[in-house]
Amino acid sequence: MVVTLLLVFTDVWPNYSARVLVNSVAAMALLGGIAWALRPALSIGGFSAARLTGIFAACGVAVAVWRFLEHSLAPRIAGSLLEAGPSDLVVFVYACVGVMFLSLGFVLMHTERAYEDLRRLASVDPLTGVLARNGLIEHGQRLIAESRRHIRPLSALLMDMDQFKAVNDNLGHEAGDNLLRHLTERARLVLRGEDVLARLGGDEFVALLPNTDVAGARVVAERLREALLDAHMLFHGQEVPAPLSIGVAQLRAEDTQLDTLLKRADQAMYRAKRAGGDRVELAPAG
Numbered sequence: 001m002v003v004t005l006l007l008v009f010t011d012v013w014p015n016y017s018a019r020v021l022v023n024s025v026a027a028m029a030l031l032g033g034i035a036w037a038l039r040p041a042l043s044i045g046g047f048s049a050a051r052l053t054g055i056f057a058a059c060g061v062a063v064a065v066w067r068f069l070e071h072s073l074a075p076r077i078a079g080s081l082l083e084a085g086p087s088d089l090v091v092f093v094y095a096c097v098g099v100m101f102l103s104l105g106f107v108l109m110h111t112e113r114a115y116e117d118l119r120r121l122a123s124v125d126p127l128t129g130v131l132a133r134n135g136l137i138e139h140g141q142r143l144i145a146e147s148r149r150h151i152r153p154l155s156a157l158l159m160d161m162d163q164f165k166a167v168n169d170n171l172g173h174e175a176g177d178n179l180l181r182h183l184t185e186r187a188r189l190v191l192r193g194e195d196v197l198a199r200l201g202g203d204e205f206v207a208l209l210p211n212t213d214v215a216g217a218r219v220v221a222e223r224l225r226e227a228l229l230d231a232h233m234l235f236h237g238q239e240v241p242a243p244l245s246i247g248v249a250q251l252r253a254e255d256t257q258l259d260t261l262l263k264r265a266d267q268a269m270y271r272a273k274r275a276g277g278d279r280v281e282l283a284p285a286g
Helices: 002-012 016-037 049-073 086-123 133-150 164-171 173-190 214-230 258-274
Strands: 154-161 196-201 204-210 233-235 238-240 244-250 279-282
Touching (some): 133 154, 133 196, 133 204, 154 164, 154 173, 164 238, 173 196, 173 214, 173 233, 214 244, 214 279, 258 279
Parallel strands (some): 244 279
Antiparallel strands (some): 154 204, 154 244
């Protein structure tokens, strides 16, 4: 359509301003579509390829509108870039750098997306879909900072399956993998949306509970343990129990690193195992 109109206003009814108006409308539509698609990035601060590309496209729309208005208010039948007005010159400069800048912007956007996908994959456990250790550390340090800043409690649950090795040995690794997924599914039914669930490795899992003191965390831990006991995993028609040993620890005022909190929860979890398993133990308060 645009090409047809340009041919008409070039060969059939020559009209310089009419061609400019057609070009301006096409530029507004194209660049406006790009800016609209990238509008979420415009509200995000800092450097990002999507934000800069969106801003550049929006500037192009403004330039096209300026040129459209200039030729609407003062149309010229004959003309060329040799007789260019201010808006014509700005459009010419924008067109010279626009293709290169927009192309580079889209390449950088693709690179940023690929990097973000890789970072997400490194932060998520591929078997269970919960956070992996890297993701846990990142979220945990953020929760510790928020807890200290707002003087709110933060507790950690460290969970270990009491019979995971026996399930792997007797039923195979497929059953063990299904048991890990079963635990995460049951845990998600108990935990709140603001809680963080992660797999440390093997059959060890961590749940971080913001705005929860040790007493509340113990209640959550008991619910988790009971949720696994009340709903056994089915594997080839066979019920597979999943008793849990859970250690509970609350963030102390002197704790600045997640490892310190998890170490105390881990020690409480091993006390639960030594006491026979399938129980909840609290880390010492002092």
